[in-house]
Amino acid sequence: MDFNSDNVHGVDPAILDAIGDANVRTARAYGHDDWTLASERRLREVFGCDLAAYLVVTGTAANSLALAACCPPYGAVVCHREAHIMTDECGAPELFSGGAKLMGVEGPGCKLTPAAVTAMLGRLGRGEHEQRPSVVSISQATELGTVYTPAEVAALAALARQHRMRVHMDGARFANAVARQGCTAAELTWKAGVDVLSFGATKNGALGVEAVVFFDAALARDFAYLRKRTGQLVSKGRFLGAQMLAYLEHDRWLQNARHANQMADRLAGAIAALPGVRLPLPVEANAVFAIVPRSLHEHLQQQGARYLVWPGEGPGTDTVGDGEVFIRLLTSFRTSAEDVDALAAAAAR
Numbered sequence: 001m002d003f004n005s006d007n008v009h010g011v012d013p014a015i016l017d018a019i020g021d022a023n024v025r026t027a028r029a030y031g032h033d034d035w036t037l038a039s040e041r042r043l044r045e046v047f048g049c050d051l052a053a054y055l056v057v058t059g060t061a062a063n064s065l066a067l068a069a070c071c072p073p074y075g076a077v078v079c080h081r082e083a084h085i086m087t088d089e090c091g092a093p094e095l096f097s098g099g100a101k102l103m104g105v106e107g108p109g110c111k112l113t114p115a116a117v118t119a120m121l122g123r124l125g126r127g128e129h130e131q132r133p134s135v136v137s138i139s140q141a142t143e144l145g146t147v148y149t150p151a152e153v154a155a156l157a158a159l160a161r162q163h164r165m166r167v168h169m170d171g172a173r174f175a176n177a178v179a180r181q182g183c184t185a186a187e188l189t190w191k192a193g194v195d196v197l198s199f200g201a202t203k204n205g206a207l208g209v210e211a212v213v214f215f216d217a218a219l220a221r222d223f224a225y226l227r228k229r230t231g232q233l234v235s236k237g238r239f240l241g242a243q244m245l246a247y248l249e250h251d252r253w254l255q256n257a258r259h260a261n262q263m264a265d266r267l268a269g270a271i272a273a274l275p276g277v278r279l280p281l282p283v284e285a286n287a288v289f290a291i292v293p294r295s296l297h298e299h300l301q302q303q304g305a306r307y308l309v310w311p312g313e314g315p316g317t318d319t320v321g322d323g324e325v326f327i328r329l330l331t332s333f334r335t336s337a338e339d340v341d342a343l344a345a346a347a348a349r
């Protein structure tokens, strides 16, 4: 009954095997190996376009480096007030970019809206006395488990273009967003105007690899230097390449995400039926957010259930009352129907 995070479940065995297979012979170092090159080719097929991809080890590095590549030190990144880059990366985007400023805006379900971005840009109108608006960054899926449709991404990207800003997508859970919407990876990214994507794999079955994917080659020009400078150029890079390749092969990235999403649906159905429980947000990826009576929360803790009590002021779409707790449960590629049913049974008790 561990729904604390999608990181709790270890590594997809097929990806672990791929790491073992890459361990049997010598290979070129620093990302020039066959696995890394093959993973780049496969990324081009998945996204249906030419692109430049660079593997790194963490999502924080992917986001911070992607932002550093498209935001000058005197620039501003407009993002949601609760975006991971804003709240959970210890200032790495500011550090890696040499001083760019993150400007957080409100939006329901942790999503940016064109109106909210426009309002923020209206407040940044004093020229060199403020940071220059440079990037709009969105999370797909968001930190509250919601997703942007291709049309919503396109609307934000069109606004960004009008202001000569770039668009970054934090895709730590990009696979869940694609699997849920049944669209293509292309429709959710470059076709909608995204310039650079942090393409996550770790949360969805890899051991530790993410790709920074540039759809505009001009932005990637000096990226190799940025990556090296921040310690993200891995000497035995074949083990990153092997993970990414196995993740993409046989559409494993989508299969794993589809499974996690289905388990989230099952979980949502089970707990929404309990008295006193409300789901204030749609379940659109692998996250279930619920407002539950404190007594139920304490009972579940005693039963050994693991999940997060979500920090902050609540979902923004519903009020967390006295005697209630706002919780987040995440499912993963390895969450089983039995795990979900065990939690539902413990709650029903």
Ligand SMILES: Cc1ncc(COP(=O)(O)O)c(C=O)c1O
Pocket (backbone or CB within 6 Å): 057, 058, 059, 060, 061, 063, 084, 085, 139, 142, 143, 170, 172, 173, 202
């Ligand atoms: C939305 C989002 N982006 C990025 C990350 C990357 O995190 P890490 O640096 O821990 O790999 C996370 C991890 O929780 C996340 O939830």
